[in-house]
Amino acid sequence: MTFILSIFAGRLIQMQGLDSKVYEAAAADQRLHTEEIPAKRGSITDANGHALAVTVEARELAIDPSKVPAADRAKWTTVLAKQLGRTEQEIAAKLARTNTRYQLLARDVDPLVAGQLLKARVPALTAKQTYRRLYPAGDLAGSLIGFVGDEGKGLGGMEQARNTVLAGRDGEQRVETGRDGQRIPMTSSRRTAPVDGRDVRLTIDxxxxxxxxxxxxxxxxxxxxxxxxxxxxxxxxxxxxxxxxxxxxxxxxxxxxxxxxxxxxxxxxxxxxxxxxxxxxxxxxxxxxxxxxxxxxxxxxxxxxxxxxxxxxxxxxxxxxxxxxxxxxxxxxxxxxxxxxxxxxxxxxxxxxxxxxxxxxxxxxxxxxxxxxxxxxxxxxxxxxxxxxxxxxxxxxxxxxxxxxxxxxxxxxxxxxxxxxxxxxxxxxxxxxxxxxxxxxxxxxxxxxxxxxxxxxxxxxxxxxxxxxxxxxxxxxxxxxxxxxxxxxxxxxxxxxxxxxxxxxxxxxxxxxxxxxxxxxxxxxxxxxxxxxxxxxxxxxxxxxxxxxxxxxxxxxxx
CATH class of the missing domain: 3.40.710.10 (DD-peptidase/beta-lactamase superfamily)
Incomplete structure (x- = not known):
């Protein structure tokens, strides 16, 4: 027993003394996560300041299918499909992927809708703050203005031509999280604020x-x-x-x-x-x-x-x-x-x-x-x-x-x-x-x-x-x-x-x-x-x- 205990003691000395910094760094890497803070995209207006393209707050909803109980899957499928405007077949397919820890449910979700789903306590549902692009005038000067893709970049027209001005610069935040992805209270964090995009005024009336x-x-x-x-x-x-x-x-x-x-x-x-x-x-x-x-x-x-x-x-x-x-x-x-x-x-x-x-x-x-x-x-x-x-x-x-x-x-x-x-x-x-x-x-x-x-x-x-x-x-x-x-x-x-x-x-x-x-x-x-x-x-x-x-x-x- 003395021999066995000496082996344990030696291993503890190696881990806590000689290799402690290695394990400490590995643990920190597991806890530290970098979160992107999106910048708000600038508006496009006509010559008189009327909005042709604007950015409003939205949510990106995701779920961990492995944490949704099989017995409740049909119930939550119906709730999510109704609130997100998706088909039940689409949502059911995502929730069925229990071998994954992350499934994106929807982008550009209205904050009120996201809030209602979180209050409903959908298992393992997470909401990330984002922005969505709206075009109040519909097809007015549509091909001239262009549009923004899912990655937030302009894909045509002025949205693409002036993307650097409109997009701004995203910020980031480094935080410590536990195994469930939740932030650990009282831990340190580092934040770089985003720089919002600038507005572009066209000569169009x-x-x-x-x-x-x-x-x-x-x-x-x-x-x-x-x-x-x-x-x-x-x-x-x-x-x-x-x-x-x-x-x-x-x-x-x-x-x-x-x-x-x-x-x-x-x-x-x-x-x-x-x-x-x-x-x-x-x-x-x-x-x-x-x-x-x-x-x-x-x-x-x-x-x-x-x-x-x-x-x-x-x-x-x-x-x-x-x-x-x-x-x-x-x-x-x-x-x-x-x-x-x-x-x-x-x-x-x-x-x-x-x-x-x-x-x-x-x-x-x-x-x-x-x-x-x-x-x-x-x-x-x-x-x-x-x-x-x-x-x-x-x-x-x-x-x-x-x-x-x-x-x-x-x-x-x-x-x-x-x-x-x-x-x-x-x-x-x-x-x-x-x-x-x-x-x-x-x-x-x-x-x-x-x-x-x-x-x-x-x-x-x-x-x-x-x-x-x-x-x-x-x-x-x-x-x-x-x-x-x-x-x-x-x-x-x-x-x-x-x-x-x-x-x-x-x-x-x-x-x-x-x-x-x-x-x-x-x-x-x-x-x-x-x-x-x-x-x-x-x-x-x-x-x-x-x-x-x-x-x-x-x-x-x-x-």
């Missing part, structure tokens, strides 16, 4: 965004179109007042939507613009001095270009047209004739100056650059078709920027979508103004404006865009639509771009309807959307009519 979405959705349905887009932009600042897509993504049900709905088509979808692009050809011709608004062309209804014969939208006998009349009536042939006097290189440089072929700045998520082939690689017919918007591809955002430049006296301003953010103290910090670049002279911009005003007049293709009491300048567009899935041209893109008041521009509105089945001209499909949205916007912004009338201009040859 909630009311105008709603009107734009309503109008484009109605037109998409009536025309049997695939999709549509509307952009409203402030002329002087290039701030985006509305960026609407139809149909739009419902942020409160984003998991049920197809992946194609996640794309902000207004900034990402690329298409051939058609006749809305003729303002750039006009700008190149006026800047080069080869053509002015009163230059007269002898215009047939077709023109040969390399191996192709290009035609106007409607057949007509050869007629004398002023360049202003050609723009108002959207003559492809006259536009090609003017472009030939400009030359491919100068036209290409003008397209570049207006922003084609480069991604717009200003922080718009998913903004694409479009496609502008080098003029040296243009085919024989492409050197003509580019003049009227075929053979070059843009986004709706890029085309809206073109008309902002004309309306702003020839000065292009980098489009802006973020009005500012809050700093760590909660003070609002405005975003820097967009970069300003002069593209064409003020004289050229004014001359083009008179042409665009004629295009909305009695002899123009954009008559349905006219707004009683207001002077409107704009241009229709009807282009063959390239279908990437089919690998060929199929259907049309109908569009209208313009601004008002024409003599003192405040707002630009661009509307695009993709692949309509009932009609296809921009003047009949996109112009009415422009009128609806612009009318609502100028009333919402309290923009009064200027009271002036359009000056008399020569529209027809011989006048």
């Amino acid at each position: 909630r009311d105008i965004q709603w009107a734009a979405q309503k109008s484009i959705n109605e037109q998409v349905r009536e025309a049997g179109a695939d999709s549509g887009t509307v952009i409203v932009m402030d002329v002087q600042t290039a701030q985006i007042v509305a960026m609407a897509n139809g149909p739009e993504l419902d942020l409160n049900n984003w998991r049920k939507a197809p992946a194609t709905a996640y794309v902000n088509k207004a900034a990402a979808d690329v298409f051939e613009p058609g006749s809305t692009n003729k303002v750039i050809t006009a700008a190149a011709a006026l800047e080069a001095g080869t053509v002015d608004a009163d230059t007269v062309f002898e215009v047939p209804d077709n023109i040969k270009c390399a191996d192709r014969v290009l035609r106007d939208a409607h057949a007509h006998k050869p007629e004398r047209m002023t360049f202003r009349q050609a723009v108002a009536q959207s003559s492809n042939v006259a536009t090609v004739m003017a472009a030939r006097q400009v030359g491919s290189e100068r036209l290409f440089r003008m397209l570049q100056a207006f922003g084609f072929g480069t991604r717009p700045g200003g922080g718009v998520p998913s903004a694409e650059a479009g496609l502008l082939p080098d003029y040296k690689n243009w085919s024989g017919s492409q050197s003509c078709t580019v003049a009227y918007g075929q053979g070059v591809s843009v986004t709706a955002l890029q085309m809206a920027s073109v008309y902002q430049t004309i309306a702003n006296g020839g000065v292009k301003v980098e489009p802006q979508i973020v009005a500012g953010t809050t700093d760590p103290s909660g003070r609002f910090v405005p975003a820097p103004a967009g970069k300003r670049t002069r593209v064409v002279s003020a004289t050229t911009a004014k001359e083009i404006t008179t042409m665009l005003e004629s295009a909305v007049g009695e002899e123009g293709t954009g008559q349905l865009a006219a707004i009683p009491g207001y002077r409107v300048a704009g241009k229709t567009g009807t282009a063959d639509r390239y279908d990437a899935e089919l690998g060929r041209y199929d259907g049309y893109t109908a569009s209208f771009a313009g601004f008002s008041p024409a003599d003192k521009p405040r707002l630009v509105v661009l509307s695009v309807v993709q692949n309509p089945k009932k009609g296809h001209f921009g003047g009949e499909l996109a112009a009415p959307v422009f009128k609806d949205v612009m009318t609502f916007a100028i009333k919402s912004k309290k923009i009064p009519p200027t009271g002036s009338v359009a000056p008399p201009v020569r529209t027809r040859a011989g006048q």
Whole structure:
């Protein structure tokens, strides 16, 4: 017995004396646990502070199935399924996994619901404090705002683009717990406080965004179109007042939507613009001095270009047209004739100056650059078709920027979508103004404006865009639509771009309807959307009519 006791004594000396620190560290590792303290995500608001994305407190519920008595499993399955909005089959499957110590039951649980379940004393139920993301406006600017995944990271739109600002930094807490996972009282803990995310204020106006979405959705349905887009932009600042897509993504049900709905088509979808692009050809011709608004062309209804014969939208006998009349009536042939006097290189440089072929700045998520082939690689017919918007591809955002430049006296301003953010103290910090670049002279911009005003007049293709009491300048567009899935041209893109008041521009509105089945001209499909949205916007912004009338201009040859 003395020998045996000496062995025990030696082992005790080894454990408590020689190896005590090793065992003490191992025990501490078993007791110490690090708990994450989530940061509260910042809000996304419209220009007036109305919430578009907010974070509220929630709970994450988990259970240890091994501690739920088999006899009570059916009872607790019913209770949990009812309170959490899950099926009994789903909950029963989790509780049946008795070989595990942890099963996640639900995230984003309302604190009141979690409190009721804890009071009901569901065995081994634990609740962890978290946050959940809510979108009070549903599908309003859905694909622009984006959404947050289960891990708390932005997965699209502004949520992803500004994730670093919005997310903040999680904190942590190290505590000592017993075998049952409960904290041991009176033990030490170490806590690093979380840093909450900052708010992001957009330039979007909630009311105008709603009107734009309503109008484009109605037109998409009536025309049997695939999709549509509307952009409203402030002329002087290039701030985006509305960026609407139809149909739009419902942020409160984003998991049920197809992946194609996640794309902000207004900034990402690329298409051939058609006749809305003729303002750039006009700008190149006026800047080069080869053509002015009163230059007269002898215009047939077709023109040969390399191996192709290009035609106007409607057949007509050869007629004398002023360049202003050609723009108002959207003559492809006259536009090609003017472009030939400009030359491919100068036209290409003008397209570049207006922003084609480069991604717009200003922080718009998913903004694409479009496609502008080098003029040296243009085919024989492409050197003509580019003049009227075929053979070059843009986004709706890029085309809206073109008309902002004309309306702003020839000065292009980098489009802006973020009005500012809050700093760590909660003070609002405005975003820097967009970069300003002069593209064409003020004289050229004014001359083009008179042409665009004629295009909305009695002899123009954009008559349905006219707004009683207001002077409107704009241009229709009807282009063959390239279908990437089919690998060929199929259907049309109908569009209208313009601004008002024409003599003192405040707002630009661009509307695009993709692949309509009932009609296809921009003047009949996109112009009415422009009128609806612009009318609502100028009333919402309290923009009064200027009271002036359009000056008399020569529209027809011989006048």
